[in-house]
Amino acid sequence: MKEEIELIKDGKRLDGRGFDELRPIKIEVGVLKRADGSCYLELGDNKVIAAVYGPREMHPRHAQDAKMAVVKFRYNMAPFSTDDRKRPGPDRRSVEISKVCREAFNPVIMRELYPKTGIEVYVELLQSDAGTRTAGINAASIALADAGIPMKDLVSSVAVGKIDGEMVLDLNAVEDNNGEADMPIAMIARTNTITALQMDGRLTKEEFERGLKLAVGACHQIYELQRTALVTRYNQNYESKSKREEE
Amino acid sequence: MKEEIELIKDGKRLDGRGFDELRPIKIEVGVLKRADGSCYLELGDNKVIAAVYGPREMHPRHAQDAKMAVVKFRYNMAPFSTDDRKRPGPDRRSVEISKVCREAFNPVIMRELYPKTGIEVYVELLQSDAGTRTAGINAASIALADAGIPMKDLVSSVAVGKIDGEMVLDLNAVEDNNGEADMPIAMIARTNTITALQMDGRLTKEEFERGLKLAVGACHQIYELQRTALVTRYNQNYESKSKREEE
């Protein structure tokens, strides 16, 4: 929480973004063959890939739920995704993030349709640049849709934070490392329902409220990007299917 | 096993006790709400809490015994219970102690009444001062009774040791660290049946026999304290129950 680095100059952030500006987002749907659904997503310098398997038989049996599908969510950082090599395997941070992400999806996945099964969501961080869990949730949301898992709606996610005393959207790594606070949220954009919320650092109540508004607005933008990616994908599929049928 | 510290002066131990004197014991029965039975016990500077769950369904199933209840005993030291922070989780010492304690109770618990179930005894050392396993057994004994687990009798436990060439009762940490031998035992006081016995250090056969006698005698004292604590507790329960019924 040092503030030696000047993060805002002339009203712009170091990477030229305005306070309420997202990093560029790139989405590819259906990138993996073995997975039932998948998505590759870039959020600034974050590179993340999400895969979904299921609903399928749940092991071990005692972990089954007789009334609904059990959602498993595994957030994992590749060893080379960070400046210092990350030892393979789950650490405390990734266990907590996996829990928060799983809970972010529980309100939308129609789990009651698939009792006794498991729906498994795997998120691999290939390159990290702060906001990894939000990138992971956004990608997972699309991978779930790509897998055909019935959902009430997509989940969209973004972080806000405080740098140089200002509330700004979607911190990158330099901002996160030198900022005063970071607050990732996930929400069902269409109904303005927040399904994940964490806060680190120090914020006044007013800053918190301002930040929340900023994040909510950005989630609507992300939702549109997610929808567009899915629609494009389905049109492709439809076209290639139509083509095949014509031939 | 250095003997630089003089542990006995003028026939008294450093804390003023005589050779055959126990440290002060404090017992509270039924201190936890979630557990089926529980006991908080102080033995000198030892602070220990024991809880009992069961008889209840045993997991995993292949660990069940078709003919009787399986007793699980877990002795655990809180990380802050020792001078050097203890890393959480079982170490070799606590695994061995857990085994010895479990076996100390096997002769008294009427396990054949509850086939296929598990009876779980948990002992947490909150503050340690030598003799922790004996404090744990004494507390567990009461917690088992408090949980209503049918037992042939209570188990009582104490250690004897050798300091400055003398056999004395119930070593504290300074004595244990600078003494020549330590021997914890557990017994069914009413029938003079020894159910646990370990010895560390070096003793002649005569010292061993003298020590054993000392320990056996002290277990009778402890048994009385255990009984009293339970009777007081039952009277309280009876009184409060009677009161409720009067109201």
Add this chain to the structure above:
Amino acid sequence: MKEEIELIKDGKRLDGRGFDELRPIKIEVGVLKRADGSCYLELGDNKVIAAVYGPREMHPRHAQDAKMAVVKFRYNMAPFSTDDRKRPGPDRRSVEISKVCREAFNPVIMRELYPKTGIEVYVELLQSDAGTRTAGINAASIALADAGIPMKDLVSSVAVGKIDGEMVLDLNAVEDNNGEADMPIAMIARTNTITALQMDGRLTKEEFERGLKLAVGACHQIYELQRTALVTRYNQNYESKSKREEE
């Protein structure tokens, strides 16, 4: 892969062997009482003991194969078997060796005769001197036969390697540490079928082919030693049985 040590002098290796010469092999069959089959084997300074259990019920059940027995193979080095004490428990090397050894036996064990069961092969390296996995396979082969596990044939194993530019048979530790390549193989000698093959280091294609020939030849020698050990053992059993019947 340093070559500072001269490993070949006057056409002989440091231990006096010729290029195509095996180290002395000593075999004892049926050395353990609890195991269903066992074998103690020395290959030069390697000392290895193998035990076989089964076919017996397979745990956990989900690891069973409904159509055939599952072979488990555990190669383990005793902590004192190496110059630097080996930490107990499996490491990556022993996990890989265990897999390779298990696969070396899969073609010969008549697994389809014992569906749902497990056949467990345990190899303990007591003293190591390079070529440990080949010693282990040779011992395991005899232990399997001693346990009465139906096999199409014995498996025999040896390594070849390159030292001071020459392809030689059955490297010892000094040769292995200072050599250029090592190639352990396992085979069904009678049918010249190779069931395990690994190569480390650097070899030309011609060296590889020459080495393979050398190894194949040596496996036939080893096969004869294995057969002889088993025949001797069965004769002993037969004799002692006959004797008992006579008495």
Add this chain to the structure above:
Amino acid sequence: MGLEIVNDVRTDYVCDLVKNGKREDGRGFREYRDISVERDVIKRAEGSARVKIGDTDVLVGVKVELGTPFPDTPDKGVIITNAELVPLASPEFESGPPNENSIQLARVVDRGIRGSEAIDLDKLCIEEGEKVWMVFIDIHVLDDNGNLADAAALGAIASLLNLRIPNERYGLTGENTLPMRDTPVAVTTVEIEGNILVDPSFDEGNAAASSVTVISNADGTLSGMQKSGSGGLKEAQIAEMVEIGIEKAGEIRGKYL
């Protein structure tokens, strides 16, 4: 199995009560159970506190040991927060390494302390890059009757406020107290049937779709938040939870710290 059915019945009971504006134990929606804080309960620890909120019973012990700093912060001490949900404390807890619940509990408490900058980590440095104080905050849950987060966080800050730096033990001299710069307090609220309840009991915690822990400081700023549970919340509900969090934290701080 049996347990699950019991939990379902209890959840229904709690929800019905809440719909009628009531709670199991007769409390108001914004009312805490009785709180007690007992300090310096563990001799061997450099700081300790046993916190009870109703029947929930949490013991926090803080050990301070000499160690080496992290390479990227050579001039700062180290705080390590750990929570053990030992099976003594609940029929739901199992032996074994920390699971997601104990990890989340530890990390939320840790976050509040770090976010508030209550401890000046620079003051824990003895020799840059070589020797710093390592502060181990160990949360030991004894009886889980709901709302572990608030009890654990309160135990942690209470323990830290009475911390004795063990200079003598390591042959060092210097101040044995650590001046604390803030007093973060956690307040957990849950959403049940559209209502916001503070300090959930065990059954209320189970019945709630969402739970939010808000950690706030003496000046009313926030130094940590965590939503958990499988439900969603509206912005207005979160705002209400933050409001309650700051208000209740002030009350608790005034009474118990």
Add this chain to the structure above:
Amino acid sequence: MGLEIVNDVRTDYVCDLVKNGKREDGRGFREYRDISVERDVIKRAEGSARVKIGDTDVLVGVKVELGTPFPDTPDKGVIITNAELVPLASPEFESGPPNENSIQLARVVDRGIRGSEAIDLDKLCIEEGEKVWMVFIDIHVLDDNGNLADAAALGAIASLLNLRIPNERYGLTGENTLPMRDTPVAVTTVEIEGNILVDPSFDEGNAAASSVTVISNADGTLSGMQKSGSGGLKEAQIAEMVEIGIEKAGEIRGKYL
């Protein structure tokens, strides 16, 4: 259970095809699927490459960090090769520590690099007995559609060829590139119904009784071999596999390295 039956059916199908001289995807027995190698895909890694062979997708990242040498090789750097078969990549993979398949994959790739002496470990020494470069080669499988070994080995050598030594990060000066002395390439062939097929697809890998990975160098020498699978092979078959291995490695080296 369901999966196993599907696998059996597929194995029969693959075997029938091979008996008739055919493969699932119409390839010749000695033909690879399409290969692509994308370099420097991970900014945070000192070297990286994403290799696709057909639908098989493997990402290799190499991190270079300062560390202490092993006591018995005080003047040499350290290579550590690790493979993660993350459950994202296949319905067969499970979370957890490396199993025998991921360990074998890592060790085979490692063996090829060591055997070829592609990296001069002496050049990774900074201060004898004290400071050397540790090279972590991490194989991250993204989509397992067969023949992981060849993809992983190709990703590893491609990553190493572009390695940047992070001198600045540690306040050191010196060459940032590591001169590579060789380019080991792995070629895996399988035996199915007496035929030798190169680059097995997922189903072919399952159908094969034996599989041999041959790693060879620019000069045609071998620097590693590994048979796996539960079948046996004749000398002549192995000779053929080595022959194919050397030939195909030359083609891949020429096109992609």
Add this chain to the structure above:
Amino acid sequence: MGLEIVNDVRTDYVCDLVKNGKREDGRGFREYRDISVERDVIKRAEGSARVKIGDTDVLVGVKVELGTPFPDTPDKGVIITNAELVPLASPEFESGPPNENSIQLARVVDRGIRGSEAIDLDKLCIEEGEKVWMVFIDIHVLDDNGNLADAAALGAIASLLNLRIPNERYGLTGENTLPMRDTPVAVTTVEIEGNILVDPSFDEGNAAASSVTVISNADGTLSGMQKSGSGGLKEAQIAEMVEIGIEKAGEIRGKYL
């Protein structure tokens, strides 16, 4: 399941025999099976011994390596005793980390050696606080036919008596032998049907309600005891067990050490 029933039958058989004053193998109650001690069986170990008691077969290897002392005993060497109940030795043993049985076995052997002060730990110190000898006593059970404790303890002391300190390996000079100050010997007795039997066979070990291992020294003093098993014992029985323990230890010491 099958195994359990067999065990019950054997237990009944053993008990019936004992009631009639007999043992499975015709021994007297105070009679050991044949013992053999083979020394220096492992070249790579600094000390080793293979002990057989009847068909029970235990190999003990001692490795001596240079290491750093524990902070609280900077002038003393370190003894670490470990036991592996490898699945080769018994159908009951399983692969995996040490369980309570192997831990107890190692700790009882360790206790005897420490209690007797057989090794002068001060003599294992090379440079106070910096360099000491670490003595790793590894108990490797090969065939478990009962009474592992006595075989393991005998193997441990026999190995230590022939220990060679590997000074040369570390470029050190000095005495290569370690003068031993005592020879602790473990004697295990069990209680079956009110009788005390020495050196229990496998079935006797299973049939016994209680088992006591008594470790005693050359001068007849005790340096360790451990009761195990789920039965209770009277004072007189323990006294008898101690008596037998000291007597038998003397015999074993005389013959085998």
